[in-house]
Amino acid sequence: MKLEKFNYTSISDDCVKCGKCKPVCTIFNINQDEATSPRGFIDLLGAYERNELELDLNAKNIFESCFLCTNCVEACPNDLPTDMIIEQVRNDIAKKYGIAWYKNLFFFLLRHRRTMDFLSSLGWVFQTCALKLDKEKQSALPRFSLPIVKKDRALPFADMRSFLRKYPENILAKNKILEENKKNKVAIFIGCMSNYTYTNTGDALVKILKKLDLDIMIPKKQLCCGAPAYFTGAFDTVDYLIKKNIEYFETFIDEVDAIIIPEATCSAMINQDWEHFLHNQEEWKQRAIKISKKVFLATKWLENNTKLVELLANSNRKIDKLITYHDPCHAKKMQGVWEEPRNLLKQNYVLKEMSDSNRCCGFGGVTMQSEKYEFAKAAGLPKAYMIKETQAQIVSAECSACRMQITNSLHQANVDVEFKNPIELIAKALD
Numbered sequence: 001m002k003l004e005k006f007n008y009t010s011i012s013d014d015c016v017k018c019g020k021c022k023p024v025c026t027i028f029n030i031n032q033d034e035a036t037s038p039r040g041f042i043d044l045l046g047a048y049e050r051n052e053l054e055l056d057l058n059a060k061n062i063f064e065s066c067f068l069c070t071n072c073v074e075a076c077p078n079d080l081p082t083d084m085i086i087e088q089v090r091n092d093i094a095k096k097y098g099i100a101w102y103k104n105l106f107f108f109l110l111r112h113r114r115t116m117d118f119l120s121s122l123g124w125v126f127q128t129c130a131l132k133l134d135k136e137k138q139s140a141l142p143r144f145s146l147p148i149v150k151k152d153r154a155l156p157f158a159d160m161r162s163f164l165r166k167y168p169e170n171i172l173a174k175n176k177i178l179e180e181n182k183k184n185k186v187a188i189f190i191g192c193m194s195n196y197t198y199t200n201t202g203d204a205l206v207k208i209l210k211k212l213d214l215d216i217m218i219p220k221k222q223l224c225c226g227a228p229a230y231f232t233g234a235f236d237t238v239d240y241l242i243k244k245n246i247e248y249f250e251t252f253i254d255e256v257d258a259i260i261i262p263e264a265t266c267s268a269m270i271n272q273d274w275e276h277f278l279h280n281q282e283e284w285k286q287r288a289i290k291i292s293k294k295v296f297l298a299t300k301w302l303e304n305n306t307k308l309v310e311l312l313a314n315s316n317r318k319i320d321k322l323i324t325y326h327d328p329c330h331a332k333k334m335q336g337v338w339e340e341p342r343n344l345l346k347q348n349y350v351l352k353e354m355s356d357s358n359r360c361c362g363f364g365g366v367t368m369q370s371e372k373y374e375f376a377k378a379a380g381l382p383k384a385y386m387i388k389e390t391q392a393q394i395v396s397a398e399c400s401a402c403r404m405q406i407t408n409s410l411h412q413a414n415v416d417v418e419f420k421n422p423i424e425l426i427a428k429a430l431d
């Protein structure tokens with residue numbers, strides 16, 4: 001699978017070397033080397049395209065150290081798409097060096113939902129042999145170190161039943177009041193992490209939609225959006241997952257008002273990156289665009305299309321918990337969503353902003369969480385200290401990748417703050 005959208009040399013020529021991207025760059029902040037800065041990546045990619053740079057192990061190492069946080073794109077006066085050219089070169093890296101066995105296994109499972117379901121249930125049965133579970137915090141500590149997971153690391157754990165297996169495909173509203181020109185039916189795309197580990201998020205979303213008297217559809221054959229494979233350069237897997245999902249979504253897209261997703265990375269992948277990925281497959285691209293028009297991050301759709309704010313305000317429920325909100329890179333920078341979750345939360349909670357809610361949490365993708373974990377750890381600690389400074393009891397973000405990373409960063413920094421998706425907090429306020 002070859003993408004030929006970006007010309008590295010012309011992007012490199014468009015870089016005016018102003019350096020505005022460097023202070024905001026997640027990797028440059030922890031590895032102060034010009035080579036691992038947006039300007040450096042762009043320069044090196046230009047040289048690679050002109051055959052002046054070999055894609056050797058050193059270059060591989062450099063291009064795999066980008067967190068794909070998009071901070072640089074926002075800061076760049078020329079909007080240069082550093083994140084996308086890194087995504088593109090990672091496919092060349094995958095082709096030249098192959099993909100590690102455990103990532104290949106993971107991507108195989110993303111393509112085969114039934115096997116993943118089976119292994120997840122098996123994992124639920126046996127996970128206590130390897131993990132000490134903290135159900136309150138929905139995290140676990142390994143009992144022993146493994147080559148890719150150190151013992152002191154907080155991890156998510158599998159739930160007994162996945163979200164998709166817990167509910168029927170259609171849940172009809174009880175007291176349905178039909179609004180004019182509205183179908184009043186919403187589909188949920190859950191995302192792999194909320195499907196298998198943070199299942200409370202999906203439970204909370206169902207609860208909110210029931211309170212809003214909407215018909216709910218939980219499409220059972222949905223597959224992973226493809227984001228983990230996309231960020232790793234495993235483009236054959238991405239191509240497979242996108243096309244399977246498009247074919248499936250087309251069977252119900254005209255019946256629903258929206259497909260809502262309580263996950264920033266999955267919603268950004270579906271409503272933006274699918275189109276980028278399919279740029280040279282015109283027919284598939286148009287099909288992806290049609291679907292993307294109905295795909296929204298959950299808080300954005302709920303705030304703009306329902307009476308949820310009113311419902312929360314009228315509940316007169318003030319919950320005595322101080323919340324701080326982290327802006328996932330894929331929510332604020334990619335989808336412009338930051339006001340909506342805050343507006344919903346502030347109806348019932350007190351919000352206190354952290355000093356830099358935009359600062360990337362440091363998740364960075366599968367490679368960053370495995371081979372480059374030390375970078376992820378270093379990028380996560382400042383966020384944990386920032387959360388501590390607010391004295392909040394709960395940190396919230398609409399993203400399970402941020403949840404996994406921030407939960408571990410808080411653990412590493414010995415900061416006792418709980419993490420909740422805003423959807424869980426909103427559902428609690430409706431109790």
Ligand code: SF4
Pocket residue numbers: 024025026027028037038041065066067068069070071072073082083
């Ligand atoms: S995407 Fe993030 S980590 Fe990568 S170059 Fe841009 S700012 Fe740096």
Ligand code: SF4
Pocket residue numbers: 014015016017018019020021022038039042075076077078079080
């Ligand atoms: S901000 Fe943009 S133009 Fe300026 S150095 Fe960075 S990539 Fe180049």
